Amino acid sequence: MEVWALEAFGAAHILQEILTIKSDDVVGRSKAYESIVKGEPMSRPGIPESLNVLLHELKGLGLNVTLD
Numbered sequence: 001m002e003v004w005a006l007e008a009f010g011a012a013h014i015l016q017e018i019l020t021i022k023s024d025d026v027v028g029r030s031k032a033y034e035s036i037v038k039g040e041p042m043s044r045p046g047i048p049e050s051l052n053v054l055l056h057e058l059k060g061l062g063l064n065v066t067l068d
Helices: 002-009 012-019 026-038 049-060
Strands: none
Touching: 002 012
């Protein structure tokens, strides 16, 4: 429900942050923390672990899904 509210409000950057950096992307979260502490700009967000799980489930069903 929160995703729909942010989408309706037009807060695309906040939505991207919630779905990537603040989700279960452990490496991305660590990099974001280091960037904040050092005062550097944040790098591009990575792929959340939940998406990796979904891709492995689809591969288990015989579907070859790739991300470009």
